[in-house]
Amino acid sequence: MQIVTPYLLFxxxxxxxxxxxxxxxxxxxxxxxxxxxxxxxxxxxxxxxxDMTIAEAKAAGVATMIVGAVNAGGVxxxxxxxxxxxxxxxxxxxxxxxxxxxxxxxxxREAAERSGHALHDVRHSxxxxxxxxxxxxxxxxxxxxxxDCSVGKKYTAxxxxxxxxxxxxxxxxxxxxxxxxxxxxxxVAIDAVVADFISGAVEWIAPAAAPDHWDLVEGQGxxxxxxxxxxxxxxxxxxxxxxxxxxxxxxxxHMRGVAHPLPSIEEVIALTITCGRLTNPAIRCxxxxxxxxxxxxxxxxxxxxETGARxxxxxxxxxxxxxxxxxxxxxxxxxxxxKPS
Amino acid sequence: MQIVTPYLLFxxxxxxxxxxxxxxxxxxxxxxxxxxxxxxxxxxxxxxxxDMTIAEAKAAGVATMIVGAVNAGGVxxxxxxxxxxxxxxxxxxxxxxxxxxxxxxxxxREAAERSGHALHDVRHSxxxxxxxxxxxxxxxxxxxxxxDCSVGKKYTAxxxxxxxxxxxxxxxxxxxxxxxxxxxxxxVAIDAVVADFISGAVEWIAPAAAPDHWDLVEGQGxxxxxxxxxxxxxxxxxxxxxxxxxxxxxxxxHMRGVAHPLPSIEEVIALTITCGRLTNPAIRCxxxxxxxxxxxxxxxxxxxxETGARxxxxxxxxxxxxxxxxxxxxxxxxxxxxKPS
Numbered sequence: 001m002q003i004v005t006p007y008l009l010f011x012x013x014x015x016x017x018x019x020x021x022x023x024x025x026x027x028x029x030x031x032x033x034x035x036x037x038x039x040x041x042x043x044x045x046x047x048x049x050x051d052m053t054i055a056e057a058k059a060a061g062v063a064t065m066i067v068g069a070v071n072a073g074g075v076x077x078x079x080x081x082x083x084x085x086x087x088x089x090x091x092x093x094x095x096x097x098x099x100x101x102x103x104x105x106x107x108x109r110e111a112a113e114r115s116g117h118a119l120h121d122v123r124h125s126x127x128x129x130x131x132x133x134x135x136x137x138x139x140x141x142x143x144x145x146x147x148d149c150s151v152g153k154k155y156t157a158x159x160x161x162x163x164x165x166x167x168x169x170x171x172x173x174x175x176x177x178x179x180x181x182x183x184x185x186x187x188v189a190i191d192a193v194v195a196d197f198i199s200g201a202v203e204w205i206a207p208a209a210a211p212d213h214w215d216l217v218e219g220q221g222x223x224x225x226x227x228x229x230x231x232x233x234x235x236x237x238x239x240x241x242x243x244x245x246x247x248x249x250x251x252x253x254h255m256r257g258v259a260h261p262l263p264s265i266e267e268v269i270a271l272t273i274t275c276g277r278l279t280n281p282a283i284r285c286x287x288x289x290x291x292x293x294x295x296x297x298x299x300x301x302x303x304x305x306e307t308g309a310r311x312x313x314x315x316x317x318x319x320x321x322x323x324x325x326x327x328x329x330x331x332x333x334x335x336x337x338x339k340p341s
Numbered sequence: 342m343q344i345v346t347p348y349l350l351f352x353x354x355x356x357x358x359x360x361x362x363x364x365x366x367x368x369x370x371x372x373x374x375x376x377x378x379x380x381x382x383x384x385x386x387x388x389x390x391x392d393m394t395i396a397e398a399k400a401a402g403v404a405t406m407i408v409g410a411v412n413a414g415g416v417x418x419x420x421x422x423x424x425x426x427x428x429x430x431x432x433x434x435x436x437x438x439x440x441x442x443x444x445x446x447x448x449x450r451e452a453a454e455r456s457g458h459a460l461h462d463v464r465h466s467x468x469x470x471x472x473x474x475x476x477x478x479x480x481x482x483x484x485x486x487x488x489d490c491s492v493g494k495k496y497t498a499x500x501x502x503x504x505x506x507x508x509x510x511x512x513x514x515x516x517x518x519x520x521x522x523x524x525x526x527x528x529v530a531i532d533a534v535v536a537d538f539i540s541g542a543v544e545w546i547a548p549a550a551a552p553d554h555w556d557l558v559e560g561q562g563x564x565x566x567x568x569x570x571x572x573x574x575x576x577x578x579x580x581x582x583x584x585x586x587x588x589x590x591x592x593x594x595h596m597r598g599v600a601h602p603l604p605s606i607e608e609v610i611a612l613t614i615t616c617g618r619l620t621n622p623a624i625r626c627x628x629x630x631x632x633x634x635x636x637x638x639x640x641x642x643x644x645x646x647e648t649g650a651r652x653x654x655x656x657x658x659x660x661x662x663x664x665x666x667x668x669x670x671x672x673x674x675x676x677x678x679x680k681p682s
Binding site for chain 2: 192195199227229230231
């Protein structure tokens with residue numbers, strides 16, 4: 001899936017910022033792509049970019065309107081349809097992260113056919129993939145893995161992209177979830193792919209590349225999550241990472257949505273290496289990213305220090321401390337850039 | 342997916358028995374469900390059941406016509422459509438294992454709507470599943486796992502169903518592939534499910550049951566296959582097996598469709614236990630099923646003897662020796678039937 005930038009962010013009339021978190025995440029990581037926002041009367045979210053009409057957005061060079069907010073249930077509210085139809089008729093593509101498909105609305109489907117502009121439903125994969133081959137590809141790859149779902153795997157991969165680029169490395173974030181697809185303009189919501197094609201889809205997401213190029217692949221789920229471990233394993237095999245970073249949330253008492261306790265970071269490292277060797281015998285852990293938001297400054301500092309010492313790895317909070325120690329470890333292990341930084 | 346029995350087997354005009362292996366497999370395991378076969382002129386396959394017309398099948402009580410043969414490519418030949426339409430109009434459901442959907446043919450779709458009879462595409466899942474919960478369910482479960490794809494996992498599970506029933510145990514085969522769905526009249530082609538729902542679909546396939554009931558879950562792929570291991574892991578977590586049997590083909594030099602070598606049986610046992618403990622801490626291996634078809638009698642006997650001694654487990658060839666040693670091990674470990682056998 002390839003989404004043409006720049007974007008107009010459509011926030012609808014959602015009641016709070018949380019309902020617009022997809023749009024807010026795009027502004028966080030790709031402000032240069034976010035030309036403006038379009039809000040309906042009553043909207044309580046604000047992406048912090050200029051309000052504009054569809055005509056103004058078109059005149060400003062916008063290519064795609066992103067439906068970057070969800071109401072409860074993830075379906076498309078009927079009173080949002082007219083805005084989406086108007087965007088298509090004005091010459092924009094429309095991309096959505098809703099559970100329901102844009103084309104399930106007859107008015108939207110007809111407008112897309114009439115205008116010839118594209119509809120992208122990032123939660124639904126229309127791409128046809130081959131099954132995974134498992135053969136080693138050129139280029140370097142890093143995967144973020146987790147002790148659970150929703151522990152910062154996307155954030156960590158994006159922070160590493162920024163940090164590695166600052167260090168002069170050639171690095172690209174590779175999206176495997178819907179928010180990530182908007183942020184990179186390309187990718188696949190891997191949990192929406194038919195099961196037989198999980199690893200094949202990841203081989204498409206992170207293809208062969210130049211020897212010193214890094215793909216930073218967004219992880220999903222956890223090898224220890226009883227609902228989603230199959231997705232995580234297919235993603236690991238398809239990504240064939242040289243390096244991985246374990247993401248963790250230290251205050252969580254059980255895994256999201258189930259009663260199971262979290263695995264230890266050591267267990268995640270061991271099983272990721274055991275399984276990951278199948279498609280990359282050189283796989284190794286290069287760091288740990290811990291979300292310490294719930295801890296005080298001193299608690300966070302001592303947890304990171306203790307974890308790093310115990311594992312012999314850089315341990316960071318991507319928000320609180322940044323990921324530079326992990327970038328330094330990558331440069332130490334695999335070499336830096338030949339380019340002047 | 343629930344397919345109403347008994348069946349009329351439609352073989353089309355395929356050029357050999359291999360192209361009709363789905364139908365032949367149903368006759369092997371469920372002869373009592375196979376009332377007749379319908380063959381077009383030129384058909385070179387024979388399921389060994391009476392040839393009959395659709396009208397004769399309907400009069401004989403048939404509920405569903407099974408499209409149990411495939412031509413090259415797995416698509417529906419245009420000249421098969423009229424027979425399928427006639428079956429629907431005569432009052433039969435139609436179930437297909439083809440890659441293309443029956444309803445993609447307008448004539449078939451219209452006939453289904455007109456007649457009110459069901460179309461089942463077992464390679465496509467229309468069922469909506471919940472994500473896996475991972476909670477322990479009542480009842481006993483056995484999963485067949487493999488060193489590779491296509492090493493006898495379905496055959497072994499079906500042979501165990503026969504053997505355990507003969508021993509007086511309450512045991513049901515649970516299908517996770519298209520041929521298995523026809524043989525059990527129920528199940529899901531698990532590799533066709535959306536990735537997020539692999540383990541949830543298996544929880545639906547093998548639900549909570551009486552404490553002494555055994556579900557014998559058909560395995561898919563291998564935890565060591567780089568194309569399909571995600572499916573295998575989701576299946577393992579969803580099945581939460583108490584017991585598993587490793588299936589193996591000893592003459593294979595590399596895994597199907599890829600360049601990777603086969604893992605050892607010991608590696609499969611170790612990783613299955615490591616991962617399977619997540620949803621069933623009591624998981625254990627109860628036997629090995631080896632396809633020795635390519636070996637002489639004496640080679641087969643010594644391989645089974647040597648493997649069994651090395652692993653301390655019953656080692657059988659389900660076709661050559663039968664699975665009774667594994668059934669005996671199950672009875673020894675978990676208890677037999679209270680019913681007189």
